[in-house]
Amino acid sequence: MALSGIHAFRFLLSSLPQTLTLTLTLTRSFSSTNTNPLIQTPLPKDAAQLFRFYGCDDADVSKILLRQPSLSRANLNLLQHKLDVLQRLGIAGTDLVKIVTCRPRFLSGRLGDGLHDRLLFLESLFGTREMLLKAIVRNPSLLNYDLDERIKPCLDLYEGMGISRETLARMLLSRPMIMPRSSLNDEKLDYINRTGISKESKMYKYVVSVIAISRLDTIRKKVANIEKFGFTVDEVMGLFSRTPHVLTLSVDKVQRNMTYIIGIMKLPAHIVVDYPFLLYSNLEAVLRPRFMLGRKIQEMGLEPQMNGPSLLRALRMNEPRFLRAFVTCHAEGVAKELMEFYNKAKGIKRLAQDSKVGVRMGFPF
Template identity: 60%
Template sequence: MEVVVKAITRNPSLLTYDFHNKMKPVIATYNELGVSRKDLIPMLLSRPTLIPRTSLNDGKLDYIRKTGISKNSKMYKYVVILIAILRIETICEKLANFEKFGFSEDEVFGLFGRSPLILTLSIDKVQRNMTFILGTMKLPTSVVLGHPFLLFCNLEAVLKPRVLLARKIQDMALIPQIKGPAMLRALRMKEKRFVKAFVNCHPKDVAYELMKFYSSAKDVKRLAEAVKD
């Protein structure tokens, strides 16, 4: 009861749901699965629709088990809640989408367990990023399994321009190079830090040329959108 009162106090919209027939059973279900009441409060506040959208059956419970995630993991609550609120058809579609790129079912569920927010990514987003990662960057799927942040990267603002800049730097035989582990670190950097580390570290004339190239690579999408308009 305490968890509900706290949640309603901060988000009155929860009052639109029947407490005894809807809210209480859902909270009890999550508690039984090992999601504490303390963890439910912020979830209910950020996603009030969690109440009506929660649906768990044997198929979904099996999916949770397949992720291999421990109840002691900080990610456990996200795995349980995301699988609970997604339609089973949607989960199957997301699973099949990854399998198209060569991932096994076990690898995909393991990925969901380590980085559950991947379940919130659209199929199109995953397809575009994976196509670029495998086709242009020439990275194996194992790298994505170890570095799931690649799936969240903005393709047009981060992945493409930074990879293109890395090739430009390589063509100009400049140091430092952006390849191997350095590429993964570079993709995770904030923009200011990235520019400082790989552009502004060079003499002014070289830095100007690199920045012009980098800015141009980032503006390709804007130009394409302008043409469409």
């Protein structure tokens, strides 16, 4: 009888609608910690105590309330409800703490009506519950986005550009802000067309997404910044089609790298078309110290030297391989001298770096 009762109970659970089974998953409640079912544990007296119950330590609580002070005045019942929603989805432990600590603003918003419909749609989009949970951990605001006003229009926008929902779902894991920030107009579409990239290209989805989430004035500034080094707009967009993330680099970084490449290294500007890593490399940590070391090796008459193609290979190497190829390959005394020179070159700070005031340009880049 007991065994048949268990089977009947399992059958009952399997027959419940999916929206209801979301509420039957493992959840954490205050009363569960009490051994006497007739005595209920009282609600914490403040938000800080509530966060500690869900696994946050004192440092986490301080960070949360510093980033979102309004939570200290939030309704504790509503706040607990939002945390319980995350737990019922299967987000707990370090993932829950990560969401609350890194994105406390999410808890200030409204989950709104239609949460179950939203979850069902998102699960069908990502394919599995595990993929959905990964996406929510990356961007908890997915639980807040309106299904008809935000989620579906975004999917329609990318499908209209020839990017499937499956591809977009994978991109959302690496670029969680695609959903709220994507927009296209005639000028952005013109930029995409001028790249000359085909929809079959592996880079196409990145070209479209980077332009879609970027502000128009940001795109104009970054294109104009590369243009002034002797490129046409079509050449800039051609570079962008081969390495879409060049549009994510700041104007300052591109300008400083290009100035050093042309002015100090005496390389032609168009070399970045074939070797775009020159734009991505850190000037203070890679380009300048390695180029200076190459000059030092040349002055000392040592081999191997960094000239022509070997210079470009040296700049592209990871640090351990670079040191083996050009520093530790020499005798101990020489290697020590070269290493001291290299470390000193890496320690050269940018002019007035200590007094530099950071300017936040805003999303996305």
